[in-house]
Amino acid sequence: MDKNYYNNLTVSSSPHLVTTLDTQKTMLMVLIALVPSFIMSIVVFGARSIALTAVCAISAVFFEWAYNKLMKKPDTVKDLSACVTGVILAMNLPSSFPFWMAIIGTFVSIVIVKCMFGGLGRNIANPAIVGRIVLLLSFTTQMTTWPVTRMDNTDATTGATALGILSEVAKGKQDVSTLPDNLSLFLGTCGGSMGEVSAIAILIGGAFLIWKKIISPIIPVSFIATVFVFSLIYYAIVGGDYNAFNMAIFHVCAGGVMFGAFFCATDYVTSPIMSKGKLIFGIGCGVVTMVIRIWCSYPEGVSFAILFMNMLTPLIDSKVIRNYYCKGGAKKDEK
Amino acid sequence: MSSNAKHLHSIDAGHYKNTAGCETEVMPIPDIVKISMSQNIGAPCKPLVKKGDEVKVGQVIGDTDAFVSVPVHASVSGTVTGIETQRNAMGGMDTLVVIEPDKKQELSEEIKVPEITDMDSFVAAVRASGLVGLGGASFPTHIKFNPKNKDEVDTFIINGAECEPFITSDHRTMLEDTQNVIDGALEIMKYLETSQGYIAIEENKPDAIALFDKMIAEQGITNLKTFKLQARYPKGAERVLIYEVTGKECPAGVLPADLGVIVSNVTSVAFFGQYLKDGIPLIKKRMTVDGDAVKTPKNIIAPIGTLIHDVIGFCGGYKTAPKKILMGGPMMGRAIFSDQMPIVKNNNAILAFSEEQAYIPEETACINCGRCHQACPFNLLPTGLAEAYENHDAQMLSDLQVMQCMECGSCSFVCPARRPLAFMNKLGKGIVKEAGIK
Numbered sequence: 096m097d098k099n100y101y102n103n104l105t106v107s108s109s110p111h112l113v114t115t116l117d118t119q120k121t122m123l124m125v126l127i128a129l130v131p132s133f134i135m136s137i138v139v140f141g142a143r144s145i146a147l148t149a150v151c152a153i154s155a156v157f158f159e160w161a162y163n164k165l166m167k168k169p170d171t172v173k174d175l176s177a178c179v180t181g182v183i184l185a186m187n188l189p190s191s192f193p194f195w196m197a198i199i200g201t202f203v204s205i206v207i208v209k210c211m212f213g214g215l216g217r218n219i220a221n222p223a224i225v226g227r228i229v230l231l232l233s234f235t236t237q238m239t240t241w242p243v244t245r246m247d248n249t250d251a252t253t254g255a256t257a258l259g260i261l262s263e264v265a266k267g268k269q270d271v272s273t274l275p276d277n278l279s280l281f282l283g284t285c286g287g288s289m290g291e292v293s294a295i296a297i298l299i300g301g302a303f304l305i306w307k308k309i310i311s312p313i314i315p316v317s318f319i320a321t322v323f324v325f326s327l328i329y330y331a332i333v334g335g336d337y338n339a340f341n342m343a344i345f346h347v348c349a350g351g352v353m354f355g356a357f358f359c360a361t362d363y364v365t366s367p368i369m370s371k372g373k374l375i376f377g378i379g380c381g382v383v384t385m386v387i388r389i390w391c392s393y394p395e396g397v398s399f400a401i402l403f404m405n406m407l408t409p410l411i412d413s414k415v416i417r418n419y420y421c422k423g424g425a426k427k428d429e430k
Numbered sequence: 431m432s433s434n435a436k437h438l439h440s441i442d443a444g445h446y447k448n449t450a451g452c453e454t455e456v457m458p459i460p461d462i463v464k465i466s467m468s469q470n471i472g473a474p475c476k477p478l479v480k481k482g483d484e485v486k487v488g489q490v491i492g493d494t495d496a497f498v499s500v501p502v503h504a505s506v507s508g509t510v511t512g513i514e515t516q517r518n519a520m521g522g523m524d525t526l527v528v529i530e531p532d533k534k535q536e537l538s539e540e541i542k543v544p545e546i547t548d549m550d551s552f553v554a555a556v557r558a559s560g561l562v563g564l565g566g567a568s569f570p571t572h573i574k575f576n577p578k579n580k581d582e583v584d585t586f587i588i589n590g591a592e593c594e595p596f597i598t599s600d601h602r603t604m605l606e607d608t609q610n611v612i613d614g615a616l617e618i619m620k621y622l623e624t625s626q627g628y629i630a631i632e633e634n635k636p637d638a639i640a641l642f643d644k645m646i647a648e649q650g651i652t653n654l655k656t657f658k659l660q661a662r663y664p665k666g667a668e669r670v671l672i673y674e675v676t677g678k679e680c681p682a683g684v685l686p687a688d689l690g691v692i693v694s695n696v697t698s699v700a701f702f703g704q705y706l707k708d709g710i711p712l713i714k715k716r717m718t719v720d721g722d723a724v725k726t727p728k729n730i731i732a733p734i735g736t737l738i739h740d741v742i743g744f745c746g747g748y749k750t751a752p753k754k755i756l757m758g759g760p761m762m763g764r765a766i767f768s769d770q771m772p773i774v775k776n777n778n779a780i781l782a783f784s785e786e787q788a789y790i791p792e793e794t795a796c797i798n799c800g801r802c803h804q805a806c807p808f809n810l811l812p813t814g815l816a817e818a819y820e821n822h823d824a825q826m827l828s829d830l831q832v833m834q835c836m837e838c839g840s841c842s843f844v845c846p847a848r849r850p851l852a853f854m855n856k857l858g859k860g861i862v863k864e865a866g867i868k
Contacts, residue, residue, distance in 0.1 A: 100739055100768070100769055100770050101739075101751070101752055101755070101768065101769045102767065102768040102769075102770065103767070103768075104752060104753065104754055104755050104765065104766065104767050104768065104769070105753050105754045105765065105788055105790070106754075106765045106766070106767050107754070107765055107790055108765075108850060108852065108853035108856065109760075109761060109762050109763060109764065109765075109837070109839050109842075109852065109853075110443075110760060110761040110762070110839030110842050110843050110852060111754065111756060111760040111761075111763065111765065111783070111788070112443060112444070112595065112760040112761060112843060113791060113842065113843055113845070113848060114441075114443075114843055114844050114846075116844075116846055117791070117794075117846045117847070117848065118794055118797055118846045118847055120846070121797075121799070121846050171794075174794065176797075214795060215794075215795050215797060216795035216796050216797045216798060216847075217795065311800075363797045363798045363799040363800070364797055364798050366798075368798055368800040368803060368811070368813065368814075369800070369803065369811075416811060416814060416830070417829075419809075420811070420829060420830050420831050421829050
């Protein structure tokens with residue numbers, strides 16, 4: 096019998112097992128979920144979407160690496176969150192967007208919004224969303240110049256987005272019939288940001304994330320349902336040439352609602368942690384989006400809606416958590 | 431009978447039941463045993479023997495008058511070679527009676543089959559047997575079996591869940607000591623006057639469930655049923671188990687008896703069933719020896735006081751140098767610093783991990799994903815508790831119900847950022863207690 100004793104064993108607190116899913120794998124799942132949208136953007140806009148996505152992803156990773164190096168902080172690049180931010184930002188840009196401007200966008204996202212607030216987990220706003228908003232306000236022309244899709248047989252090189260057409264319609268400058276049909280919005284043959292054009296591709300990616308339990312369905316479902324119900328009611332009241340049901344579908348499929356609901360609003364760090372908070376957050380995003388789309392001068396409001404709700408997240412969290420825990424004992428059966 | 435429609439949150443921690451098919455082997459008497467005087471929650475015992483004394487199997491060698499206590503018995507016959515103090519796994523100091531076995535295993539004259547005629551003799555017999563909660567808590571069983579509100583207790587649950595990964599000793603007990611479990615349960619239910627008894631077993635042990643169903647039917651027992659639990663962690667935690675079986679919520683601070691329920695581990699019940707027949711007190715224990723540093727993982731019965739080093743020696747010794755040794759399962763078991771510690775009553779597993787399996791991943795920043803909250807059986811918010819702990823905010827810890835935490839470790843298990851959330855909860859409870867917040 097072995098007579099060597101071991102008196103120098105590792106002592107740590109239980110549990111002594113951990114799941115294999117770590118932050119890096121979580122982020123990898125998000126990247127995988129973005130693949131369908133990425134493929135659709137290549138199909139719709141051609142090779143430039145590959146180049147623009149690559150520029151965003153690489154520059155985002157570089158900025159995070161450089162910031163940590165400069166600030167003598169541990170390298171966090173391998174958690175892949177910078178890469179996710181870069182790709183999501185790229186998916187929010189028109190495919191013709193200049194590379195150098197995109198790099199400014201990733202700089203804002205990574206350095207200003209994320210790293211300067213303390214890195215992953217400490218940012219108060221979604222980095223990609225703020226990056227997009229900064230680009231939209233700084234380079235409005237480039238951000239709203241939409242290359243036509245490869246399915247477009249006209250001679251034009253740029254066209255309007257579905258929501259752009261809608262705002263013209265709302266001003267009475269165009270007829271309702273000029274709106275693209277819902278099927279082309281759903282499949283993604285109508286112009287727009289790279290990742291936003293195809294609702295079906297986003298749904299596939301989103302379903303993958305929900306199936307893998309990376310995201311909870313509460314935020315996307317409540318966000319999209321709110322947009323649907325809000326537009327249904329609004330267009331039913333407005334009446335006129337609009338078909339309320341068609342318009343409700345239109346608002347869900349057009350612009351950034353789908354992409355924002357599945358990929359931006361569900362960002363863990365900047366959305367509430369409790370189910371009830373997530374519900375409030377999703378409904379809030381939907382309402383703000385529709386208010387901006389219908390009554391404000393911007394045709395699209397998803398980014399602003401998500402940013403607005405990001406700012407409310409700490410408040411929602413603290414209210415919901417207090418409500419939940421501070422009355423009596425811990426409740427057990429709530430799912 | 432199968433599970434409730436509603437379940438508490440649980441996790442899939444993996445099962446790793448490598449030894450489920452290993453029939454229990456009885457370990458030969460080792461060259462030395464060290465019997466701890468603190469083998470139960472509550473007061474430690476005082477040694478009743480001194481250096482040079484001859485002791486026999488089953489002889490009481492430690493006892494005390496304190497209320498929350500049980501006697502300790504000699505597990506071997508032989509000579510007391512000393513009374514030592516040694517640091518225990520909790521960090522405190524233990525008194526150990528060191529016995530050099532003569533390997534004759536002569537039974538003490540004190541051993542006699544208990545005569546149980548009424549509640550008092552029942553409780554006295556349970557105490558005399560040295561029984562503590564063998565599921566891990568090591569609470570003296572005779573106190574649990576003597577609730578103040580005995581009239582209200584109507585349900586007896588035998589916990590055969592064994593939700594901890596790796597451990598299969600309860601499973602083996604159910605397969606090998608089936609009749610003892612049934613006999614023990616019927617006797618306990620007779621004196622607790624409970625109308626219904628459940629043997630709750632996770633559905634990943636269908637052989638045990640089938641065996642109990644068969645024997646209960648054959649013997650025409652009507653007040654004892656098996657109950658199938660989901661094979662998820664931590665279904666065997668007392669408060670979770672009560673909810674799963676009866677649908678009654680059992681927050682911390684409420685005794686199961688207050689809800690009319692008494693829960694006992696299946697191994698405790700099986701031991702009691704055996705004790706009724708031969709009167710031999712709790713001097714040996716079935717346990718699973720596993721982990722990637724052990725050459726031949728198996729289920730063994732070892733005398734209490736056997737050194738862990740000798741236990742692993744019986745299982746072929748170390749395959750590779752151990753980096754971490756656990757008393758108990760990987761989710762709630764305690765890491766010990768030395769393999770020279772002795773087996774105690776509530777050991778149900780010894781797991782020895784190599785450097786690779788003992789690897790502690792690097793902690794990264796919380797990403798607020800909420801997985802800890804979704805994993806918590808009691809819907810606590812471990813990430814919020816961790817923040818309150820880091821801020822030493824006793825009021826916040828208390829508001830967020832840190833005292834409800836049972837330290838099952840589900841939150842730490844699922845955390846993608848590898849944060850030691852359960853550990854922080856444990857420390858957070860200390861902060862709340864120190865601050866004296868009710």
